[in-house]
Amino acid sequence: MTTITTSVPIQFSSTTTATLSLLEKCKSMPVLHQIHASVIKSGLTSHTFLMSKLISFCSNSRSPSDMNYALSIFNSIEEPNFFIFFTLIRAFADTPNSLQSILLYSKILSTLEEFHGLEFSIPSVLKACGRSCAFEEGRQVHGQIMKTDIQCDPFVSNSMLRMYFDLKDIRSARRLFDTMPHRDVYSWNSMVAGYLKAGEIGLASEMFREMPERDLVSWNSMIDGLVKHGKCELAREIFEMMKHKNVVSWTSMISGYMLNHRPKESLDLFRKMLTSGIEPDAAAIVSVLSAIADLGFVEEGKWIHSFVCRSKFLSIDSGVIGSALIDMYSKCGYIDNARDIFKSISHRRNIGDWNSMLSGLAIHGLGKEALEILRDMERMEIEPDDITFLAVLRACSHGGLVQEGEMCFKTMCGKKYKTVPKIQHYGCMIDLYGRAGQLEEALNILQEMPFEPDVLAWKALLSSCLKHGKIEQGRFAALRAIELAPKDSSSYILLSNIYAKTGRWEDVAKIRSLMKERGIKKVPGCSSILINGEIHEFLVGKEIDSDVIKKLEEMVFRLNLEGYKPDLDQVLVDVEEKHKESLLSFHSEKMALAFGLINVNRVLNFFERIFTYCLQKETSSR
Template sequence: MAIPATPSLPINSSIPPLQKCKTIPELQQIHAQIIKTGLIHHSFALSRQSGSGGFDHASSVFHWIQEPNPFAFFAIIKGFADSPIPLMSVTLYSQMLLCLEDLHGLQFSLPSVLKACGKALAYEEGRQIHAQVLKLSLLIDPFVSNSLLRMYLELGETRIARWVFERMPHRDIVSWNSLIVGYFKARETESARKLFEEMPEKDLVSWNSMLDGYVKCGKCDLAVEVFERMDQRDVVSWTTMISGFALNNHPNEAIELFKKMLGLGMRPDVAAIVSVLSAVADLGFVEEGKWIHEYVCRNKISLSFGFLGSALIDMYSKCGYIDNAYHVFRSISKRRRVGDWNSMISGLAIHGLGREALEIFHEMERTEIEHNEITFLGIMTACSHGGLVQEGRFYFTEFREKYHMVPKIQHYGCLIDLLGRAGHVEEAHGIIEEMPMEADVLAWKSLLSASVKHGHLGLGKHAALRAIELAPDDSSCYVLLSNIYAKAGRWADVAKTRLVMKERGVRKIPGCSTIIVDGRTHEFLVGKGMDLRYKEIVLSKLEEVMCRLKLEGYKPDLSQVLLDVEEEEKEGLLSLHSEKLAITFGLINTERGRPIHVVKNLRVCCDCHSFCKMVSFIYGHPIILRDSGRFHRFSNGSCSCNEYW
């Protein structure tokens, strides 16, 4: 249809150019002048406003335009494509096709519309626009063709994307890189590799895309091969590799690569520092973390930048230095973000400092920082590890009713763990039965552990079978079931459970404890894995330690050996637990009074817990032990967990 021409109205010279606006209030003043002078009906003036001042302002202005021109449509379509409601771009695009007689310049809107389809996962709408692109022969435009390619990749349609790619009249390096990224997103790593090798020309983005794709797919070995082939590397290359190692459980490699990066004179970005701090936290040894903290201070990098502050708090907490974490938290002062509060609450939680975590939360409530689901999880974990049953029940209700948060499976899991640890096993089971989603393996394992601890044979067996059903390859489910049978003296059922494990190829994870002495890491694996130079010395020292502890009243807890063997053999097996070996090694190589810091991959048993308390008292060494769930700080014969773990 024919659109009447917009009346020619003079633009008031008193209205300043829109391009000179630096703030939204300035733009709103000009908008008010346009209304006052009657230019509110002038398409050109309003179209210039619709492309300025942010999406919300542009959207409100667009509705005033009686006869929008192509520029106004293009501006608002682009705005909606980048908004939370991208499909409005498609609606406006359809409206534009109906309103405008001359579609010259249509290709300027198509990239935004195609982006909107990909973002909204609007497959059918995208197909229709694809048909129009072909009909109008617009595939020749590289912006349109690349946008069409990216749309199909966003939709996960790699086969159609490849079809588009093969038919593009002009494939530039953006086209090749987009398809590589799309293949990795669909986890088609071999297709990405082949395409990369076929590329006639590669830029740094191409190489970095391969690195990023491989590490996100967990293929760090292939990422290393690509990294070593690169003639040129930028900060993104190094950060990608460091982050990849940290995310894929290669913390030592992440730290070594970070040191190599600094050695070459490259300045790491905050993302690299955050990743290497995460790697240090995984290892659990603080010396590297302190050195990185010093680097941050020396280079005057603000802790409020990115996630740096929360990463430092998390690192110190997971390395057992909660006082250092608290100092970092306080140093951030008024610039704290929600992540900083959450890291501090979670750090106190894993140290069993539940009431201190609640105090931080109450302080957070007095600020303008909004709580989120991670805050909720941190508080529930703090109550669980601190044995704060009434508080846990209260805050679970509080977050739902006062803050209108919908609990997720992780929050229910903390409540189940809290109740189970405290002996409310039937109530914990009731939570599993009543919660609005299916229980996951962690919920059933929490109930299972509580059943073992408090002697609920029937409920424990039920929980074990449900956990095994959900995670048939998880050895801990079978081990806990076996423990229930062993405590009841049902040795035939113990043997049957172990036979099932063998038939299914499920192997028990051996206990492993790690200690750093003089900058070197030493691992102890249930009496094995020791350097032959140390083995005889450690075992001899351990025998001496056990004798001295027995003179002071220590009695091995033979109930922790769930095997049908003689008591003497049980005592021998207990003495070879990995944390005992690591602590003994620490006694040999650490000056009296200095802390012995050990990291264990499994939960510490009751006997080793008693052993650590007595060693800390008799030998005068504080012992910091991080097991799979929390921290234990032993000093002068007592533990920070207050016998609740």
């Protein structure tokens, strides 16, 4: 049986003092391994204080390998003290192996006759129970707490609240809250956050209204929880009600809009954040760069880039901002700018930066460059992850590099990397073969993959069938996709387009009728343009301003004079040729472009009038 010492006389010999001095200067695990070896060689393993320092250093990183090393040191100690136990219990509670905290707590309990002295470890043990879904163990710890005075400790009570919400036992959490003798703002916040996490929006809102006092955490928790459940309007109402907003408040709302695919609102709110005098943090910058990437407003992105460079608190090479800039420039079509960012952070690149660059090259179909970057990673001994291989496979697919894509897939599965392919990797291989017209190989992947194909896999095959005019294979893929996602309009549209491309208009009508019967509507094409800081959106089928129509007609007329011939095969409806040309003219992108040209001309005319006025005034003064 392990004996636990509560007080050990510490004797500092010259060797011990020297070892402790080395530990204070230690900065890495390899150095600690050397110090530990010296401790063993010097016969100092019985020095509990010294061993506890070794364990504390390992526990600071919380990494699985370091925690396993800490546990091996612990197992070599004959008489560990309370401090060593508490250090390990607290550290393991924050790791994926949180169950180890409960095992250590159980071990320490078996050596004691009374509970006294263990209260410092209780919050960590409760956290471990919640993270490990250890319901029975959590109830037992709760029972122990109720037999002692620490049940009145708000910190312990709040830890129990969090545990029950982690265990998804909302009723027990509410019963505990109602019986708590002392409820502070943290208790109320825990209830609000717990209800939101469980998706109980009504109960969270009710609890929020009943709070006797609210701090910033209360308001921010509500905003964060609501946007995560798609309640952006309700979150915005609470945001506007706040008298004092901090950077977390703004960032939660900005990120929330992006989480719900509303980049326009995200960008608008970011502008308001700047005018309010709040300095944005890295999370806000990343979210707004993502919004700009979705909208394609590269000039806004360039301004954010320069803002980051001027900022005292932000840096391109400080983690995720560099990756976000690479992603933004790539999606806006400025791959050279993305390359420049990637090169500028060469001394501090993380795996996210490499993956962002690879993804950008994939968007632009630059498969050979992506493969070269993968080789650079191998030369620099940077281990690729599953996202890396996914990006390279997409680059090969978009670049038509079938053999290279096959080799990449084999490499990731090989002895060197041993990366287990996910369904997304198989989807890339389906897309790779499909784009190249090798539909049999694509279908073989679908049939042989160790997963049930998802809707994206079938849609990848369906798109390839549309491209290569394979009716029966496309029909089969479409039916499977519709079966998996009956409310997704894209599968119906793709099948309809396959029929339309081969002139099977009766089948097109049947698909359209089926969509109407099931209440499925096609999402209209939408294009946006930024003019003087304001976003203007254009949707197909919406009423168009007369000035835009005139400019569109002018554009088409001038294009025709230059010999432009529209590709009428892209209009997959049964109408006359002239009407097809008209439909192509009123594409949302062309409408946005026409609006942009109108406003450019207005600006030029404005400056021309000013110039003429100044010239006339100067002439008259002479």
